[in-house]
Amino acid sequence: MLGVLGGMGPMATVDFMAKVVRNTPASCDQDHIRMVVCSAADIPDRTAAILGEGPDPLPALRETLLRLEAAGATRIAIPCNTAHHWHAALQAETPLPILHIVDAVVDQLTGPKDARIGVLATSGTVAARIYQDRLGRRGYACGLPDAAGQDEVTRAIRLVKAGHLSEATEILRREAEALVAAGMQAVVMACTEIPVALATVEGPLRASLIDATEALARACVAACRPEVALAA
Amino acid sequence: MLGVLGGMGPMATVDFMAKVVRNTPASCDQDHIRMVVCSAADIPDRTAAILGEGPDPLPALRETLLRLEAAGATRIAIPCNTAHHWHAALQAETPLPILHIVDAVVDQLTGPKDARIGVLATSGTVAARIYQDRLGRRGYACGLPDAAGQDEVTRAIRLVKAGHLSEATEILRREAEALVAAGMQAVVMACTEIPVALATVEGPLRASLIDATEALARACVAACRPEVALAA
Numbered sequence: 001m002l003g004v005l006g007g008m009g010p011m012a013t014v015d016f017m018a019k020v021v022r023n024t025p026a027s028c029d030q031d032h033i034r035m036v037v038c039s040a041a042d043i044p045d046r047t048a049a050i051l052g053e054g055p056d057p058l059p060a061l062r063e064t065l066l067r068l069e070a071a072g073a074t075r076i077a078i079p080c081n082t083a084h085h086w087h088a089a090l091q092a093e094t095p096l097p098i099l100h101i102v103d104a105v106v107d108q109l110t111g112p113k114d115a116r117i118g119v120l121a122t123s124g125t126v127a128a129r130i131y132q133d134r135l136g137r138r139g140y141a142c143g144l145p146d147a148a149g150q151d152e153v154t155r156a157i158r159l160v161k162a163g164h165l166s167e168a169t170e171i172l173r174r175e176a177e178a179l180v181a182a183g184m185q186a187v188v189m190a191c192t193e194i195p196v197a198l199a200t201v202e203g204p205l206r207a208s209l210i211d212a213t214e215a216l217a218r219a220c221v222a223a224c225r226p227e228v229a230l231a232a
Numbered sequence: 233m234l235g236v237l238g239g240m241g242p243m244a245t246v247d248f249m250a251k252v253v254r255n256t257p258a259s260c261d262q263d264h265i266r267m268v269v270c271s272a273a274d275i276p277d278r279t280a281a282i283l284g285e286g287p288d289p290l291p292a293l294r295e296t297l298l299r300l301e302a303a304g305a306t307r308i309a310i311p312c313n314t315a316h317h318w319h320a321a322l323q324a325e326t327p328l329p330i331l332h333i334v335d336a337v338v339d340q341l342t343g344p345k346d347a348r349i350g351v352l353a354t355s356g357t358v359a360a361r362i363y364q365d366r367l368g369r370r371g372y373a374c375g376l377p378d379a380a381g382q383d384e385v386t387r388a389i390r391l392v393k394a395g396h397l398s399e400a401t402e403i404l405r406r407e408a409e410a411l412v413a414a415g416m417q418a419v420v421m422a423c424t425e426i427p428v429a430l431a432t433v434e435g436p437l438r439a440s441l442i443d444a445t446e447a448l449a450r451a452c453v454a455a456c457r458p459e460v461a462l463a464a
Contacts, residue, residue, distance in 0.1 A: 009261040010253045014246055017271070021242045027394045029241040032273035036299060039249070041264035067268060071303040162259045 002224055003073025003096070005064050007039035008046065008080035009161045012192030012213065016079035019217035024225065033224045036071040040064040046082035047124030047154075058086050065090055075099065077220050079213055081121055081190045085128040097223075102134040104219035105212050111185045113139040117210075118179030118187035120145070120172065120194055123154050131190055143184045149175050153191075160193035168197040176205055186210050234456055235305025235328070237296050239271035240278065240312035241393050244424030244445065248311035251449035256457065265456045268303040272296040278314035279356030279386075290318050297322055307331065309452050311445055313353055313422045317360040329455075334366040336451035337444050343417045345371040349442075350411030350419035352377070352404065352426055355386050363422055375416045381407050385423075392425035400429040408437055418442050 002020070006013030017037060026032050043061060048054025061083065068076060076098040078084065084101055091098050109117070117140050119131045126132075132142040145153060156171035172194055176187045188210045189195045195211040234252070238245030249269060258264050275293060280286025293315065300308060308330040310316065316333055323330050341349070349372050351363045358364075364374045377385060384403050391400035404426055408419045420442045421427045427443040 007261065007264070007266070010256075010264040010267075011250070014250045014253060017249070018243070018246045021246060022395075024242075028390075029239065029273050029275070029277070029393060032239070032242040032271070034239065034273055035242075035269070035271040036303065037267070037269040037271065038303065039264070039267040039269065041261050041266055043261070045261070067303040071268065071270065071299040158260075161261060163254075 001034040001036055001073050002220055003068035003071070003076045004035055004037040005040070005061065005068060005076055005078045005083070006037050006080075007041040007064075008043055008083055009193060010039050010041050011160075011196060013037065013039050013079055015196050016077075016192065016213050016217055019214050020220055023214070023218050023221045033221065036068055036073050038064045038067050046080065046085065047122045050082070050085055050124035050128050057083070058089060061086055061090060062093055065094055069094065069096065075223060077216055079192050079216060081130060081192065081212055082124040082128070084130050085124065099216065099219050099223065100134070101212050101216045102131055104215040105188055105190070105210060106135065106138045106140070107219065108210055108215045109140065109186065114141070115185035116141045116143045116183060118143045118176070118182070118184030119190045120153055120175055120179070120187060121190035122157055123150060125190060126150065131188065143179060143182060145175050145178065149178060156197065157191055157193045160197050165197055168193075169200060172197050173201055173205065176209065180205065180208050184208075188212055233266040233268055233305050234452055235300035235303070235308045236267055236269040237272070237293065237300060237308055237310045237315070238269050238312075239273040239296075240275055240315055241425060242271050242273050243392075243428060245269065245271050245311055247428050248309075248424065248445050248449055251446050252452055255446070255450050255453045265453065268300055268305050270296045270299050278312065278317065279354045282314070282317055282356035282360050289315070290321060293318055293322060294325055297326055301326065301328065307455060309448055311424050311448060313362060313424065313444055314356040314360070316362050317356065331448065331451050331455065332366070333444050333448045334363055336447040337420055337422070337442060338367065338370045338372070339451065340442055340447045341372065341418065346373070347417035348373045348375045348415060350375045350408070350414070350416030351422045352385055352407055352411070352419060353422035354389055355382060357422060358382065363420065375411060375414060377407050377410065381410060388429065389423055389425045392429050397429055401432060404429050405433055405437065408441065412437065412440050416440075420444055
């Protein structure tokens with residue numbers, strides 16, 4: 001049973017679950033993957049902690065992991081990119097395998113190994129080098145917005161969390177287009193709030209966008225239903 | 233912490249969670265309700281069991297309830313109308329309060345007490361008299377499609393579960409319009425798959441539709457955040 005350490009934010013967890021369901025071949029309820037999901041909305045802000053401006057979320061992450069274990073989860077996914085700063089610390093606490101969202105993204109990349117990949121993420125994800133280091137180990141260079149652009153991305157993510165989607169969509173579209181114009185082969189929507197805001201974007205930009213939430217959902221389906229991965 | 237006994241079907245559970253999040257006044261993650269959700273997609277078909285054509289889902293429902301208790305839930309919601317046939321049996325097993333979806337629907341009704349309320353539901357929900365009896369106790373009469381119409385509703389619900397939304401939308405729109413034409417003051421979408429299919433319906437029909445999933449979501453927010461209910 002897939003355990004989802006969620007609530008960061010709550011709507012991003014809902015978006016992730018929808019993507020798990022949609023990526024599962026099924027003709028009736030019973031074909032679907034069993035999931036237990038903790039939407040632990042009260043986990044302290046991950047970016048604030050990384051930037052030294054807020055409390056450590058690790059105790060709350062650990063407590064939520066234990067709730068998932070108690071409910072019978074057999075593997076874990078965390079639909080929050082920034083929370084992956086604590087991936088190794090959490091993995092050290094549990095025998096259950098915890099999928100890594102950056103590995104799931106890299107498994108979706110199809111271009112040449114030395115391509116530059118743009119990343120739209122929280123300031124916490126950027127400061128903790130979650131994508132830079134793991135993309136680098138897999139042979140990809142990582143491109144980021146400049147400081148002013150990063151501030152805009154941060155503002156847009158807050159707008160999504162507060163439910164103001166349309167303003168967020170415009171900001172994020174602009175920042176994604178800037179990364180493509182700077183030569184990135186693809187742009188990862190590397191905060192789970194971002195695909196919620198960019199769901200309605202069409203046109204040439206759409207083909208450049210990689211949805212980290214969707215990549216993690218597919219990796220979960222493949223892990224829980226190996227026959228699906230073989231057939232794909 | 234709200235416990236959601238879900239997976240019936242999996243996308244209906246996702247739809248319910250989205251409605252809980254959207255009905256919660258929030259400006260950041262930490263304003264949201266904590267939830268633990270079991271999407272137990274392998275629970276045997278509820279309608280088949282009620283009609284004597286399939287295995288009893290009660291053992292699987294009970295096991296899922298225990299998982300939610302183990303994870304720390306303090307009250308329970310079941311986003312599946314048909315599963316409410318086992319509401320009393322499940323309530324007898326747990327000290328945690330289990331909200332009832334029909335009570336949540338009745339709390340949304342605004343018309344005169346003797347109004348006739350149409351109900352679109354599974355054959356199991358109809359055969360088990362889940363709406364007829366509970367609406368009746370609250371002073372409302374219940375109207376249902378005729379036998380051929382009920383077969384069409386059943387077919388549409390199966391189409392949603394298999395991911396064929398557009399055909400399901402047309403069938404359900406027709407059946408809802410027939411109930412309005414027969415004099416129903418409102419039509420309850422009393423299977424959690426139905427609002428997923430009718431989400432795109434606009435025009436005069438929209439005002440007559442009552443979404444049982446949304447009603448249950450609002451009842452959960454009110455139960456978990458009483459200050460919200462007071463402010464509404």
